[in-house]
Amino acid sequence: MNEEHGMIRTNSAHGLRVGQTLDIIPNHICSTVNLHNEVYITNEEEGIRTLAVLARGKLA
Numbered sequence: 001m002n003e004e005h006g007m008i009r010t011n012s013a014h015g016l017r018v019g020q021t022l023d024i025i026p027n028h029i030c031s032t033v034n035l036h037n038e039v040y041i042t043n044e045e046e047g048i049r050t051l052a053v054l055a056r057g058k059l060a
Contacts, residue, residue: 034058 006024008014016022033039037056042048 008016033053034055034057036053038050038052040048041051
């Protein structure tokens with residue numbers, strides 16, 4: 001994972017198709033999250049919810 005994107009590399013067939021959804025857990029997103037007005041949080045109990053990025057545009 002990089003800060004703005006990720007790559008999948010494999011030496012074998014992966015079975016992924018264009019348009020298929022992947023769940024990726026990023027380990028470092030501080031520079032990327034500032035570029036969006038909201039993020040989507042998901043868990044089994046609450047499903048998907050939207051959370052506003054309160055620091056949007058506050059990068060000095």
